[in-house]
Amino acid sequence: MKAIMKREPKPGFELVDVAQPKPGPKEILVKVKATSICGTDLHITEWDEWSQNRIKPPLLYGHEFAGEVIELGPGAEGVQVGDFVSAETHIACGQCFQCKTGNSHICENVKILGVDVNGCFAEYAAIPAANAWKNSKKINPKHASAQEPLGNAVHTISYCNVRDANVAIFGMGPIGLCAVQVCKAYGASKVIAVDPSEYRGKMAERNGADLVLNPKADDVVKEVLGATDGHGTDVYIEMSGSPQAITQGFKSLRPGGEVGFLGIPKKPFEFDWAENVVFKGCTVHGVNGRRMWDTWYRTRALLESGKVDLGKIVTHEMRLEDFGRGIELMRKGECGKVVLTP
Ligand SMILES: [Zn+2]
Ligand SMILES: [Zn+2]
The missing domain is CATH 3.90.180.10 (Medium-chain alcohol dehydrogenases, catalytic domain)
Structure with missing residues (x-):
């Protein structure tokens, strides 16, 4: 073969x-x-x-x-x-x-x-x-x-309360794009997508993002705060693995917010834990793979109801x-x- x-x-x-x-x-x-x-x-x-x-x-x-x-x-x-x-x-x-x-x-x-x-x-x-x-x-x-990458998105989001919430998703690879659809399906009020690729920004729009930001052109933190009444997002979904994006993701999260963290940085990097996590009182969920088989049942439900379309x-x-x-x-x-x- x-x-x-x-x-x-x-x-x-x-x-x-x-x-x-x-x-x-x-x-x-x-x-x-x-x-x-x-x-x-x-x-x-x-x-x-x-x-x-x-x-x-x-x-x-x-x-x-x-x-x-x-x-x-x-x-x-x-x-x-x-x-x-x-x-x-x-x-x-x-x-x-x-x-x-x-x-x-x-x-x-x-x-x-x-x-x-x-x-x-x-x-x-x-x-x-x-x-x-x-x-x-x-x-x-x-x-x-x-379905496997969709499962990664479903699993990550399952730790955060996205219903009626403002959500920023950093990284618009296929899992990030799935995350946009899943957040919308779960009733997020605003989904902000961030990616430095113009191509992927357009894909994010096609997948239902309410606002698309490009860190090469936009002041991401300022724009996110502006789009969330100055409070910051309720939920930050990390799908990029980029140290710069991770810092922006935390800076644009409101105090007490939640983070679903799936992106994998290439190597260890410097990060201000005190400002971004401790003083902010936020909750960070590290996410690996998919729950067996809870995530798969949820994924099936999203596909069968048509709420998520992998064709996009x-x-x-x-x-x-x-x-x-x-x-x-x-x-x-x-x-x-x-x-x-x-
Ligand atoms: Zn894979
Ligand atoms: Zn084992």
């Missing part, structure tokens, strides 16, 4: 022809109908510091997909041949303290699909049956593939062979979600 592989510990990728995987014990074999490129895949392709420390080539990468179950491995339960599935990409151990106390999304021994084990940039993927999520067959596979996030559809072109678009920030069909 065709697949995208990181064969050597160096920048780049290879389109390879490898044997179709066999589903092992408690695994299922999925025929991939659509798979999408995530920021993580850009890191793996570019071979940044994080990848060098984490990835052990050779690896078939990719973790977002939707496809049909075509074979069950020995002892695989809860899924049938013919089911239309996507996957929770965090493979939890089921045995550690977090797993045993209902917090398997922060499992101590987590393995990630397409990061620690072979993933789905391929015609077929073998995944643990326990990680499969049955999709409604009504959902377009190209949209179903992008998917901007490019191409063949798996065009992976390099998709990565290039991601590098330039000139895309929402890029979906590939094997």
Whole structure:
């Protein structure tokens, strides 16, 4: 089968022809109908510091997909041949303290699909049956593939009270764009989107943002305060990982506000905790992955009711062979979600 592989510990990728995987014990074999490129895949392709420390080539990468179950491995339960599935990409151990106390999304021994084990940039993927999520067959596979980032947005927002609130979202990558839609769906009164890319600013508008700010042109903190009667936002959703954006996000948050923090800064940076967190009396929620399976049920409800439309996030559809072109678009920030069909 065709697949995208990181064969050597160096920048780049290879389109390879490898044997179709066999589903092992408690695994299922999925025929991939659509798979999408995530920021993580850009890191793996570019071979940044994080990848060098984490990835052990050779690896078939990719973790977002939707496809049909075509074979069950020995002892695989809860899924049938013919089911239309996507996957929770965090493979939890089921045995550690977090797993045993209902917090398997922060499992101590987590393995990630397409990061620690072979993933789905391929015609077929073998995944643990326990990680499969049955999709409604009504959902377009190209949209179903992008549920994982939507789940990140839903999970982040679930810690904050956005109803009738003023919310600023920093970072308009696909997860930030999903967050705009989710905040509107949950009844936020004003959603302010911040991103330095003009392309992504336009996408934010299309996804329902009430105000779009560009830190290259606007005085972000001043504009946010102006748009919130001088008080600042009730909620700050961090999806950028940029130290400059993070400082602006906290400065434009009102005292006592809430922060849902998902963005990952590239490295440690200087930050004024006293001014931004302590004296402000705000609450910061660090967010990792998606809750299993609470987040997935909420995500399904948003999709089935039509309150969230992933069609507005998917901007490019191409063949798996065009992976390099998709990565290039991601590098330039000139895309929402890029979906590939094997
Ligand atoms: Zn992803
Ligand atoms: Zn665990």
